[in-house]
Amino acid sequence: MPDAPLLSSDPTHVTLLFQAQAALMRGDVDFSQTLSKSALLHAQRQNDAAGQARALLYLAQGDRQLSRLRRARETAERAAQMFQTHGDAAGEAEALTTLANVLSLMGHSADGLEAAMLALKLSQSSPASHPLAEAMACNYLGVAYACSQSFDNAAELLERSVRMFEAQGLWAESCLPRYHQRYAEMHRCFLDRYYHGTFLSLDRLTQIAALPEQVTSQPGSVRSLLCPYRKTRALLDLTHAFELCWQGDLDEASRRADTISASVAKGMRQPAVILLEMWLRTEIAWAAEDWMSAEAHAQCLLQSAARAENEHLRATAYLLLIQIYSAQGKDLQAQAQQRLWKMQEMHLRKEALHSREERVEWQMRVRADRQASRHLEEKTRHLERLAMQDALTGLYNRRYLEQIVPALLSDATERQRAPALVFVDIDHFKQINDRFSHLVGDEVLRTVGRILSGFVREGDVSVRLGGDEFVVLFSHVEAQSSTSVVARIHKAVNEFDWHSVHPGLSVSASAGLALADSQDTLASWLHRCDLQMYVEKDSRYQDLA
Ligand SMILES: Nc1nc2c(ncn2[C@@H]2O[C@H](COP(=O)(O)OP(=O)(O)OP(=O)(O)O)[C@@H](O)[C@H]2O)c(=O)[nH]1
Known part of the structure; x- marks a missing residue:
């Protein structure tokens, strides 16, 4: 299987894909989707599998950003399948990385893990992989581990991903695994509180630096202006506000939430940011024992997560509601949420x-x-x-000769080697047919074919041109031995035991040889051979007469 990236070679398609990717980076997801759909249609019309796979991948990435996760899953799977069918391991790794992220968010943690592991292995083993593909695959494998509540594995992989980005000086990109490190740790603390009634320790969370110094010191760098970075930056800021809230600094946490909310309103209304902010608002209200707001924010998170098909945050919302109702002594409502949470888990398992x-x-x-x-x-x-x-003799036919001779002629001219063509024609073949029947004639043709095949070495070819005419193409013949080649063919046909084919049968053939000329075409070369053969045939017929 080839292991090269599956790249479309159609310029229209390449332009559409390039623009679709650029729009994704700018955060103009709707425009990117329109371009990717056109690219997909175009590729389908051109029967271009490479183009279709890439367009599907960008569609899946757009759907993921728009939080249309079910559709993103289907499309990413189709893209991975097409890349796999065509043996493009690097493309498959990219599609599986997207798929892994989508599956983790959808609550299919085991499948997410499997896809992420495969994506990482493929990105490591494919020489055509983008240098950042492995860092990205590590990041999403870390996310998949975190969603499966395997927090130590998650921490290790996310740290690896951060280091890989930083080693290449990609500080803005390193913010994504850094955010996931903080999110995974937040989630671990959140579960500790659910199961133990209190945070066991917030130390690990505070130890994960929110932003690398290099990003804060270069706020205007081109990368840091791109949408994915701005979104990650908002998410990272939100994790910091969580930390403040859980440490009891509710005023500062609220102030930060307001600032982020204002910047979100300035055109970064990304579902991921909105959902995390809702969770933060719930936490702040809960910590302030503002139960009405806490319930309202948690319910809002529950519904929005369901709309965004984000089962991971939907489960978080159930756990929040259970705790908020319990804290107020509303046990019936808490139990009802517990039942709904269990039903959600059952539904996810089925799905x-x-x-x-x-x-x-x-x-x-x-x-x-x-x-x-x-x-x-x-x-x-x-x-x-x-x-x-040739169906009768099993030798090559004239079409084959036409196909190989041009290359042979130009090659021979370059290498100063002279190939030779020997034209062979059976003498009075019509009489053999007439006297012994066509069946015997056929057997004569097959036998001559076998005799001529005995002359060929590697690189030589014997051909039946049609009727009783044959050709042997020698890739190289020394000029001085050309007459002996003709004589040997002649002798081999004459001296064959033709009686074994039919009593009374005798067969002879005439042959003419011509060495290739630098100006030759197949026709001119054959013509000279043919003339040579007739000269020989004439002289033999006259001798016999
Ligand atoms: N049995 C048989 N005969 C064929 C086949 N293809 C062509 N022929 C016959 O081969 C004969 C060739 O006749 P000519 O071209 O006159 O050649 P010739 O009789 O050998 O005469 P010279 O070349 O002058 O010696 C014709 O009678 C064709 O019908 C075939 O596949 N099988």
């Missing part, structure tokens, strides 16, 4: 099983596609062989 079944189907389809294309290739090769072969 994950269903998507596993779909994936098995998909694997079966990929296998069937591969098998079908292998059969097709074999059939095409077989047909190509048949098209180049």
